[in-house]
Amino acid sequence: MYLPYSYETENGITVEESGFVKNGGDPEQEALVAKGSYSYTAPDGTPITVEYTADENGFQPTGDHLPQVPEAIQRALDHFARNPPKE
Numbered sequence: 001m002y003l004p005y006s007y008e009t010e011n012g013i014t015v016e017e018s019g020f021v022k023n024g025g026d027p028e029q030e031a032l033v034a035k036g037s038y039s040y041t042a043p044d045g046t047p048i049t050v051e052y053t054a055d056e057n058g059f060q061p062t063g064d065h066l067p068q069v070p071e072a073i074q075r076a077l078d079h080f081a082r083n084p085p086k087e
Contacts, residue, residue, distance in 0.1 A: 003018075004018035005018075012039075014040075015036070015037075018036065021033070033055040034052075034053070034055070036052060051063065
């Protein structure tokens with residue numbers, strides 16, 4: 001595990017993150033995993049909070065202000081990921 005950190009700026013931005021190495025010791029499967037969040041106030045006064053995980057699958061943010069993939073489309077994407085087209 002690497003040392004977690006957090007800070008807050010004078011203008012109200014807050015950040016925190018911690019992480020660990022997944023499958024440590026196996027160079028073929030090893031991956032750094034970071035989890036954290038950041039918050040700020042948008043120019044229109046809306047409070048914005050983003051929580052995220054970053055790992056071998058990339059940066060995966062969540063937040064109420066972010067668009068969501070409709071359930072039917074997500075099911076289709078999952079299906080195609082499990083059943084890639086044959087060449």
